Amino acid sequence: MTMIGSRRHRVVVIGSGFGGLFATKRLNHSDVDVTMISRTTSHLFQPLLYQVATGILSEGEIAPPTREILRRQDNVRVLLGDVHDIDLAHKTVTSSAAGAETVTPYDTLIVAAGATTSYFGNDAFQLNAPGLKSIDDALELRGRIFGAFELAELETDPEVRTEYMTFVIVGAGATGVEMAGQISELAHRTLPQDFRNIDTRQTRIILVDAMDSVLTSFGTKLSAGAAKQLKELGVEVWLGEKVVDVDERGITVVDGADQRTRIAARTVVWAAGVHASSLARALAEQTGAELDRGGRVKVLPDCTLPGHPDVFAIGDMMSLNDYPGVAQVAMQQGKYVADVLIDRLRGRAPKGPFHYFDKGSMATISRFQAVASVGSRLRFSGFIAWLLWLVIHVLYLVGFKNRLTTVLHWAISFVGRGRSQRTTTHQQLVARAALHQLGVAQLGMPSEGRTDAPATSTSARVEADRRSSTG
Numbered sequence: 001m002t003m004i005g006s007r008r009h010r011v012v013v014i015g016s017g018f019g020g021l022f023a024t025k026r027l028n029h030s031d032v033d034v035t036m037i038s039r040t041t042s043h044l045f046q047p048l049l050y051q052v053a054t055g056i057l058s059e060g061e062i063a064p065p066t067r068e069i070l071r072r073q074d075n076v077r078v079l080l081g082d083v084h085d086i087d088l089a090h091k092t093v094t095s096s097a098a099g100a101e102t103v104t105p106y107d108t109l110i111v112a113a114g115a116t117t118s119y120f121g122n123d124a125f126q127l128n129a130p131g132l133k134s135i136d137d138a139l140e141l142r143g144r145i146f147g148a149f150e151l152a153e154l155e156t157d158p159e160v161r162t163e164y165m166t167f168v169i170v171g172a173g174a175t176g177v178e179m180a181g182q183i184s185e186l187a188h189r190t191l192p193q194d195f196r197n198i199d200t201r202q203t204r205i206i207l208v209d210a211m212d213s214v215l216t217s218f219g220t221k222l223s224a225g226a227a228k229q230l231k232e233l234g235v236e237v238w239l240g241e242k243v244v245d246v247d248e249r250g251i252t253v254v255d256g257a258d259q260r261t262r263i264a265a266r267t268v269v270w271a272a273g274v275h276a277s278s279l280a281r282a283l284a285e286q287t288g289a290e291l292d293r294g295g296r297v298k299v300l301p302d303c304t305l306p307g308h309p310d311v312f313a314i315g316d317m318m319s320l321n322d323y324p325g326v327a328q329v330a331m332q333q334g335k336y337v338a339d340v341l342i343d344r345l346r347g348r349a350p351k352g353p354f355h356y357f358d359k360g361s362m363a364t365i366s367r368f369q370a371v372a373s374v375g376s377r378l379r380f381s382g383f384i385a386w387l388l389w390l391v392i393h394v395l396y397l398v399g400f401k402n403r404l405t406t407v408l409h410w411a412i413s414f415v416g417r418g419r420s421q422r423t424t425t426h427q428q429l430v431a432r433a434a435l436h437q438l439g440v441a442q443l444g445m446p447s448e449g450r451t452d453a454p455a456t457s458t459s460a461r462v463e464a465d466r467r468s469s470t471g
């Protein structure tokens with residue numbers, strides 16, 4: 001057994017996402033004590049957030065409690081806390097929950113704090129254009145989407161009714177495409193029989209992107225195929241259009257010829273970009289590591305920080321070899337850094353550098369329609385890609401119970417026309433505006449009105465970074 005003094009080696013893992021969870025699980029049966037600190041109590045499967053937002057799945061199905069997942073792993077303690085200070089000199093992590101501060105010492109630190117929605121410097125957009133990064137976001141969007149149809153049903157002014165029945169999705173990457181496809185399915189398959197005054201098939205769904213293609217990272221062929229499938233679903237694809245304004249009644253876009261166009265819409269979804277957690281900057285400042293344009297901290301080939309072999313940064317918040325911000329990178333790095341640590345503690349020779357094994361990527365467009373790229377050669381679209389998507393997502397969901405109910409809900413939505421999770425609450429709809437008025441930041445997001453400065457100087461710096469993180 002490897003002992004440090006009279007105690008076991010202490011590992012602190014920040015984040016219960018893909019990187020944090022896979023690192024922690026890999027340390028099962030190792031002679032270390034792991035403390036996982038996360039600002040959420042669950043492990044969130046972000047790739048299916050859009051299905052929570054559009055009423056297919058419940059939040060519990062994609063975000064099981066971390067505590068439950070790790071209940072049989074005796075060497076792990078799970079703490080709720082928003083980490084606002086990492087002190088590399090004294091080897092401590094300070095987190096707070098409900099005003100109470102906890103200082104946790106470590107021997108090895110694994111930081112897997114992910115990324116937040118980026119508004120590319122236009123943080124004011126967040127008030128009227130929620131991103132899709134958390135359960136809060138997904139439930140709020142569910143409230144906004146289903147609520148828009150309810151208000152359209154009540155509306156007597158045809159112009160305002162049209163605004164309610166117009167949905168704009170900003171960002172034509174996988175998340176934007178998936179949201180557009182699902183809103184179209186709602187409007188055309190799920191809702192038509194439920195309303196009396198409106199014909200939900202008249203819904204306008206507009207997918208906007210500053211680039212000139214959808215799903216650009218999937219390559220020309222799949223991108224063109226996806227654009228065609230979206231058009232068949234009735235989605236208007238506006239490419240080469242940059243969003244320059246968002247307010248409560250719509251957005252303004254500008255094209256390459258500087259032509260401004262106003263789109264009146266009461267529901268706007270922001271699926272355009274991400275920025276690394278502000279903890280990446282905190283690490284960079286203390287280690288001299290560089291930050292890239294997305295705010296990600298550049299790590300060494302073994303995922304450690306320069307001069308700090310005891311500190312690892314993994315997943316969406318780190319930059320290495322231009323690896324993409326996808327779940328597989330975070331999972332593989334989580335396992336890798338755990339192995340590096342185990343080898344060190346057992347006195348074995350160091351592992352080689354981290355190499356990402358790209359298993360491919362996929363995006364659904366609607367039921368039975370998807371695109372998938374596997375390796376450098378294999379490209380699928382349509383039903384086969386959708387089947388692949390289905391199998392892989394079921395396999396990666398955590399827990400048998402969740403897999404079972406997810407498959408059941410998919411059958412209800414994809415074979416039938418129903419949506420099992422259409423419940424929305426008033427608080428989901430008003431919380432963003434209320435938090436904004438109170439000057440309280442959404443988790444991980446900057447708040448313009450925020451004036452409260454946390455106690456320590458580093459905390460203040462992290463908070464300040466958080467406020468300017470999309471700048």
Ligand SMILES: Cc1cc2nc3c(=O)[nH]c(=O)nc-3n(C[C@H](O)[C@H](O)[C@H](O)COP(=O)(O)OP(=O)(O)OC[C@H]3O[C@@H](n4cnc5c(N)ncnc54)[C@H](O)[C@@H]3O)c2cc1C
Nearest residue numbers: 015016017018019039046047083114315316325326327330
């Ligand atoms: C809508 C959406 C769809 C996606 N679809 C796909 C897909 O189809 N395929 C794919 O491969 N990838 C997809 N991704 C990307 C994928 O989810 C991420 O790459 C992956 O989650 C990164 O893992 P991570 O561990 O780095 O960060 P995350 O999974 O984001 O986890 C970060 C963790 O850190 C915690 N945290 C953050 N800050 C703090 C703090 N200050 N204190 C304490 N805890 C903190 C968070 O609560 C969270 O638990 C998608 C992402 C989104 C948002």
